[in-house]
Amino acid sequence: xxxxxxxxxxxxxxxxxxxxxxxxxxxxxxxxxxxxxxxxxxxxxxxxxxxxxxxxxxxxxxxxxxxxxxxxxxxxxxxxxxxxxxxxxxxxxxxxxxxxxxxxxxxxxxxxxxxxxxxxxxxxxxxxxxxxxxxxxxxxxxxxxxxxxxxxxxxxxxxxxxxxxxxxxxxxxxxxxxxxxxxxxxxx
Numbered sequence: 001x002x003x004x005x006x007x008x009x010x011x012x013x014x015x016x017x018x019x020x021x022x023x024x025x026x027x028x029x030x031x032x033x034x035x036x037x038x039x040x041x042x043x044x045x046x047x048x049x050x051x052x053x054x055x056x057x058x059x060x061x062x063x064x065x066x067x068x069x070x071x072x073x074x075x076x077x078x079x080x081x082x083x084x085x086x087x088x089x090x091x092x093x094x095x096x097x098x099x100x101x102x103x104x105x106x107x108x109x110x111x112x113x114x115x116x117x118x119x120x121x122x123x124x125x126x127x128x129x130x131x132x133x134x135x136x137x138x139x140x141x142x143x144x145x146x147x148x149x150x151x152x153x154x155x156x157x158x159x160x161x162x163x164x165x166x167x168x169x170x171x172x173x174x175x176x177x178x179x180x181x182x183x184x185x186x187x188x
Contacts, residue, residue, distance in 0.1 A: 084138075
């Protein structure tokens with residue numbers, strides 16, 4: 001009842017412990033997990049409130065899971081959101097510096113892919129309510145698509161030409177830079 005009244009989709013361990021101590025001192029966090037009232041995002045830190053009617057956003061789930069560690073959301077879901085791909089993603093890709101595995105957190109399917117520190121350029125911080133997350137910019141996603149050998153004859157809609165050239169010049173390989181120059185030179 002109290003979790004339903006709390007309404008928020010994500011609940012910190014501190015808030016959960018306050019609710020338990022005040023309204024249900026006979027229950028533990030583990031028991032709430034066993035009863036599927038909450039789902040752990042990161043044990044001892046964040047949980048999904050299964051009694052909430054709020055939409056559970058995969059971006060926020062992954063952001064809460066990663067905490068302060070360097071990460072960036074990428075892959076097929078990002079390519080699709082920028083109309084660089086027409087494939088519909090089932091899994092969300094989290095690029096990070098520490099872990100590499102596949103994991104389900106509630107109904108969210110996540111692929112964690114480990115990358116070097118130098119990989120994390122061209123990210124944008126997005127804010128949604130009280131939560132924020134890092135996602136590839138459209139230009140960074142375009143560079144990544146070129147690395148994956150996707151062919152483009154023109155610059156897709158929504159890609160800033162100057163930002164793309166600057167980002168590629170500073171961070172991408174000579175081959176990618178040449179490809180971007182060829183695509184951008186066809187645009188006048």
